[in-house]
Amino acid sequence: MNIIELSNLTFHWPNQSELTLNIPSFTQKQGSKLFIKGPSGSGKSTLLSLLTGILSPTSGCVTINGTDINQLSSNQRDRFRADNIGYIFQQFNLLPYLSVIDNVILPYQFSSKKTLSIKELRIEATRLLTQLQLPASHFNKPITDLSIGQQQRVAAARAFIGKPKLIIADEPTSALDHETRFAFIELLMNECGNSNASLLFVSHDPSLESLFDQSIDLRELNKAGGIS
Ligand SMILES: Nc1ncnc2c1ncn2[C@@H]1O[C@H](COP(=O)(O)OP(=O)(O)OP(=O)(O)O)[C@@H](O)[C@H]1O
Numbered sequence: 001m002n003i004i005e006l007s008n009l010t011f012h013w014p015n016q017s018e019l020t021l022n023i024p025s026f027t028q029k030q031g032s033k034l035f036i037k038g039p040s041g042s043g044k045s046t047l048l049s050l051l052t053g054i055l056s057p058t059s060g061c062v063t064i065n066g067t068d069i070n071q072l073s074s075n076q077r078d079r080f081r082a083d084n085i086g087y088i089f090q091q092f093n094l095l096p097y098l099s100v101i102d103n104v105i106l107p108y109q110f111s112s113k114k115t116l117s118i119k120e121l122r123i124e125a126t127r128l129l130t131q132l133q134l135p136a137s138h139f140n141k142p143i144t145d146l147s148i149g150q151q152q153r154v155a156a157a158r159a160f161i162g163k164p165k166l167i168i169a170d171e172p173t174s175a176l177d178h179e180t181r182f183a184f185i186e187l188l189m190n191e192c193g194n195s196n197a198s199l200l201f202v203s204h205d206p207s208l209e210s211l212f213d214q215s216i217d218l219r220e221l222n223k224a225g226g227i228s
């Protein structure tokens with residue numbers, strides 16, 4: 001079974017002269033850990049937005065865990081994303097007026113999974129944040145009081161809450177120092193292993209590449225014209 005299947009996928013940003021992406025075919029196996037690299041502007045974040053249904057393709061299909069996500073209504077797609085995908089954005093998308101813990105547990109509350117109570121969710125959020133070495137004194141602070149590296153770790157904890165089948169991470173280690181980067185990768189690998197989640201990890205950092213089952217340069221997949 002594949003966690004991701006792409007077929008004849010194209011994407012054209014309205015104000016760009018050429019296609020940004022043209023991927024005839026691509027699959028990622030369930031449970032595998034994939035590293036995607038490529039220069040700045042090569043379309044990595046655009047691809048991730050298509051995988052999560054934040055963007056819709058110009059043509060072609062995106063199938064996640066057996067579901068063609070563009071056949072879903074936009075409400076169904078939001079629910080599908082909350083149920084199946086943990087996404088660590090390049091720009092964390094944390095909500096500034098919420099506390100650290102409330103940011104972590106927020107996506108689960110959009111999910112149709114209702115197995116954890118709010119109390120259990122808070123315990124799980126605390127476990128994840130502790131493993132990511134965020135000081136407990138920060139847990140109830142507003143996000144805006146945290147450094148960028150600390151916010152990155154909150155964004156990671158948020159992606160793991162509720163044990164989604166697919167974790168997508170866009171440059172998640174760029175603001176971390178050596179030690180927290182290691183703790184971050186360790187948590188990522190452990191969490192994915194524990195829940196048999198698949199991992200798609202985008203990074204410029206070649207020192208991380210060897211930790212993954214497979215590494216792909218987006219330029220090998222992408223048949224679109226040039227980098228604009
Ligand atoms: N919101 C947007 N509107 C129009 N064009 C966009 C938009 N976002 C990205 N692009 C264009 O799409 C192309 C790919 O951008 P994308 O952000 O996917 O690259 P990337 O590989 O993630 O780069 P980086 O490594 O810098 O994050 C670029 O040419 C960019 O100008």
Ligand SMILES: [Mg+2]
Pocket residue numbers: 044045046090170
């Ligand atoms: Mg990007």
